[in-house]
Amino acid sequence: MVRMTLNVDILIIGGGIVGSCLARELAKYHVNVTLLEKEAELCFGVSKANSGIVHTGFQSDAKALKTQLAVRGNALYRDLARELDFPFLPIGELVVAFPGEEKGLEPIRKNGEDLGIPGLEIVDRTWLDQHEPNLSKEIRCALLGPTAAVINPYETVYALAENAVANGVRIEHEAEVKTIERQGTAWKVMTSRGLHHARYVINAAGLYADRIARMAGMQVPAIYPWKGEEYLLDEHAGRLTSRVIFPLPRKETKGVLVIPTVDGNTMIGPTAEEMFNPEDVTTSRAGKHWVVENIRRLIPSLREDMIIASFAGLRPATQGGDFHIQEDKPGFINLVGIQSPGLTAAPAIAEYVVDMIGNHVDLTLKENHVASRKAIPRFRVLGTEERNRLIRANRDFGEVVCRCELVTKAEIREAIRRGARTMDGVKFRTRSQMGRCHGAFCTMKIMTIMAQELGIPYDRITKRGKGSEVIKT
Amino acid sequence: MIRHTHYDLIIIGGGPAGMAVAVGAADGGLKKILLLERHPRLGGILNQCIHVGFGLRYFKEELTGTEYAFRYKQQFEHSGTEVSTNSFVHKLTPAKDVTFVCPEGEFLVSGDHVVLATGCRERTREMLTTPGTRPAGILTAGLAQEMVNIHGLLPGRNVVIVGSGDIGLIMARRMTLEGARVHAVLEILDHLSGLVRNKIQCLDDFCIPLFLSHEVLEIMGKDRVEGIRFRDNATGEVKDMNCDTLLYSVGLIPERDLLMDAGIEPGNGYHVAGNADYVHDLVDWVSKDGEKLGRALRSA
Numbered sequence: 001m002v003r004m005t006l007n008v009d010i011l012i013i014g015g016g017i018v019g020s021c022l023a024r025e026l027a028k029y030h031v032n033v034t035l036l037e038k039e040a041e042l043c044f045g046v047s048k049a050n051s052g053i054v055h056t057g058f059q060s061d062a063k064a065l066k067t068q069l070a071v072r073g074n075a076l077y078r079d080l081a082r083e084l085d086f087p088f089l090p091i092g093e094l095v096v097a098f099p100g101e102e103k104g105l106e107p108i109r110k111n112g113e114d115l116g117i118p119g120l121e122i123v124d125r126t127w128l129d130q131h132e133p134n135l136s137k138e139i140r141c142a143l144l145g146p147t148a149a150v151i152n153p154y155e156t157v158y159a160l161a162e163n164a165v166a167n168g169v170r171i172e173h174e175a176e177v178k179t180i181e182r183q184g185t186a187w188k189v190m191t192s193r194g195l196h197h198a199r200y201v202i203n204a205a206g207l208y209a210d211r212i213a214r215m216a217g218m219q220v221p222a223i224y225p226w227k228g229e230e231y232l233l234d235e236h237a238g239r240l241t242s243r244v245i246f247p248l249p250r251k252e253t254k255g256v257l258v259i260p261t262v263d264g265n266t267m268i269g270p271t272a273e274e275m276f277n278p279e280d281v282t283t284s285r286a287g288k289h290w291v292v293e294n295i296r297r298l299i300p301s302l303r304e305d306m307i308i309a310s311f312a313g314l315r316p317a318t319q320g321g322d323f324h325i326q327e328d329k330p331g332f333i334n335l336v337g338i339q340s341p342g343l344t345a346a347p348a349i350a351e352y353v354v355d356m357i358g359n360h361v362d363l364t365l366k367e368n369h370v371a372s373r374k375a376i377p378r379f380r381v382l383g384t385e386e387r388n389r390l391i392r393a394n395r396d397f398g399e400v401v402c403r404c405e406l407v408t409k410a411e412i413r414e415a416i417r418r419g420a421r422t423m424d425g426v427k428f429r430t431r432s433q434m435g436r437c438h439g440a441f442c443t444m445k446i447m448t449i450m451a452q453e454l455g456i457p458y459d460r461i462t463k464r465g466k467g468s469e470v471i472k473t
Numbered sequence: 474m475i476r477h478t479h480y481d482l483i484i485i486g487g488g489p490a491g492m493a494v495a496v497g498a499a500d501g502g503l504k505k506i507l508l509l510e511r512h513p514r515l516g517g518i519l520n521q522c523i524h525v526g527f528g529l530r531y532f533k534e535e536l537t538g539t540e541y542a543f544r545y546k547q548q549f550e551h552s553g554t555e556v557s558t559n560s561f562v563h564k565l566t567p568a569k570d571v572t573f574v575c576p577e578g579e580f581l582v583s584g585d586h587v588v589l590a591t592g593c594r595e596r597t598r599e600m601l602t603t604p605g606t607r608p609a610g611i612l613t614a615g616l617a618q619e620m621v622n623i624h625g626l627l628p629g630r631n632v633v634i635v636g637s638g639d640i641g642l643i644m645a646r647r648m649t650l651e652g653a654r655v656h657a658v659l660e661i662l663d664h665l666s667g668l669v670r671n672k673i674q675c676l677d678d679f680c681i682p683l684f685l686s687h688e689v690l691e692i693m694g695k696d697r698v699e700g701i702r703f704r705d706n707a708t709g710e711v712k713d714m715n716c717d718t719l720l721y722s723v724g725l726i727p728e729r730d731l732l733m734d735a736g737i738e739p740g741n742g743y744h745v746a747g748n749a750d751y752v753h754d755l756v757d758w759v760s761k762d763g764e765k766l767g768r769a770l771r772s773a
Contacts, residue, residue, distance in 0.1 A: 279695060281606065281607070282604065282606050282691070283602070283604050283605070285602075288604075311607065387574070391574075391576070391577070391578045395576040396576075398559075398574055398575050398578060399576055400563070403511070403561065408574075436594070436600075437595075438600075438613075439616070440613040440615060441616075443612075443616055444619050444623070458626055459626075463608070463609035467695075467696035468608060468697060469609060469697070471626050471628055472627075472628065472629045472630055472697065472718060
């Protein structure tokens with residue numbers, strides 16, 4: 001079904017963390033912006049399976065563009081989280097050294113100090129005993145980076161997107177780019193939903209960024225997806241550490257990490273495996289064993305039965321390793337190879353790209369731009385007084401739908417009103433279905449609310465878009 | 474809205490166990506009893522059990538689950554228990570303060586005795602960390618039962634059942650009766666998990682094969698389940714099977730998270746009844762055990 005042609009100033013391809021940061025940043029100016037997402041909802045690609053760490057940046061090569069942007073991005077997140085009301089926990093990180101590895105910390109600290117990262121400090125065994133008692137007693141010392149933080153990738157993306165939309169950005173879902181051609185001074189972009197003429201195209205297509213560039217006749221570094229499996233521990237296991245824990249980095253990745261999430265549980269992973277299929281997000285027995293074994297080295301008390309969920313994601317890696325952010329043809333900016341620390345860098349990438357565009361296009365700030373956005377109230381973290389205030393205003397807050405995570409009917413409805421169209425979309429916005437029953441008790445309740453709110457029959461409700469209907473007809 | 478701030482007994486959960494404790498406690502002389510149920514009506518999981526096989530030991534006749542709940546409710550109504558439905562308990566303290574949320578607000582109530590009659594939950598694919606993809610079409614057998622029996626929705630057409638628990642066996646029959654094709658029940662152990670009578674009535678009578686010592690190795694399919702890879706652990710042979718739906722019936726876990734979250738052990742006025750205590754194979758025993766527990770409670 002092809003709709004009418006739309007003329008826009010700027011077309012963003014890809015609704016992950018990078019595309020959403022760009023949409024939010026561009027919405028500050030008098031330009032007409034549309035964001036295209038091929039999936040049913042934003043944040044259903046690379047960003048969905050991100051570990052959610054806002055890195056300090058000290059682990060990457062100081063000369064690389066990605067490092068500069070990560071350091072800047074880390075600083076930008078603080079304001080962003082405050083303005084857009086998404087969870088941001090500045091818990092800090094530790095790179096730990098086992099016997100014989102102690103000397104490895106100093107170059108990282110030096111690198112970090114050259115980058116201007118504040119507060120770096122090498123802490124000793126006594127400090128570790130006091131602050132991280134679950135860490136292996138074998139660990140001798142560690143580098144502390146207090147500016148590292150954790151966020152929740154999808155809540156961040158939805159916050160950015162809601163704010164962008166409030167300031168006039170259009171978002172098209174299930175709009176997969178089919179062809180791209182140059183036509184006069186514009187780019188003609190045909191999607192599965194319609195045709196766009198755009199003055200500027202920003203390619204933030206993640207795993208598919210190299211294909212999109214090729215479609216428009218440009219050669220960019222090829223993407224070699226690297227798969228990472230992550231394992232989530234039950235809340236009963238609590239926070240095993242207070243900070244993000246890294247082993248000394250090795251060549252291919254930053255290693256297997258212990259990540260305290262914003263929601264109070266612990267995540268362990270990821271694995272690192274090169275894939276040839278950008279859709280392979282399977283988990284494996286071998287991956288689980290590898291993660292558990294590696295984490296036991298850091299935290300001997302870890303038990304395999306603490307795991308309640310697993311997932312896998314793909315990093316859009318390139319052979320060079322650095323971000324490719326260039327206007328490869330006039331009016332066409334490619335963002336290729338935005339892998340780790342891409343989430344950290346995303347707000348800085350948006351600034352950087354807006355500067356690039358500003359060299360050619362007159363960008364004037366909107367006087368009526370709204371900088372802030374409020375999150376959906378999270379019933380589970382509120383006190384009794386606040387809960388009763390919400391219930392008095394709306395009885396749906398008094399109806400618990402997801403019992404494991406204490407999510408109310410009002411939150412589910414609000415998530416749908418803010419754009420959730422799928423079961424996963426509701427899950428990512430509310431935490432419903434994420435607890436230890438994995439949706440066994442709340443799936444039908446959520447489907448009933450979705451059917452009412454969206455005015456669709458049960459058999460059109462999907463897990464994550466067309467083809468993933470919950471009820472098979 | 475509840476009538477008092479303190480009760481002789483607070484029961485959490487209005488399924489067969491919770492109702493039985495109330496019946497027993499009233500019999501034993503307790504006066505102020507409050508039952509908190511999170512759903513709009515009493516009966517618990519019995520409300521989605523439209524099959525027969527209930528009541529032979531307790532009512533001396535064969536009933537469906539819904540009939541059993543209806544019968545027992547009549548008995549329960551004589552207990553004079555105050556019932557608050559749509560009331561979700563989410564916090565306990567060692568002093569037996571119970572916090573619950575309902576459409577009127579969040580309330581705190583205390584009791585001399587507090588009984589958890591919160592039933593059990595099903596183990597899931599995630600808890601087994603079955604490798605593979607995460608498509609639509611992977612459900613617990615109990616969720617499938619709710620879809621079919623309460624909402625009239627058939628979740629899939631070509632079904633494999635993982636695990637030979639009773640709900641899985643019951644759902645093998647139900648899905649078949651509703652028009653789905655159930656290809657097999659795969660059990661990792663070398664013996665049946667559920668009741669023998671359920672194997673006969675739900676599998677054998679419908680020519681559904683049960684494969685013992687069979688382990689699921691991988692789930693396949695991008696958006697929807699397309700098939701599974703499994704291994705016969707007796708011979709080592711690995712095979713694939715096409716299907717669009719997997720129902721997991723791999724065990725039940727007593728729900729005692731309220732106590733665990735609060736770091737409380739049963740005792741000192743806290744009690745656990747029914748499947749929250751241990752998973753019973755017949756509801757009849759849940760009723761009898763619950764009544765016995767209720768009768769033994771004394772007001773402080």
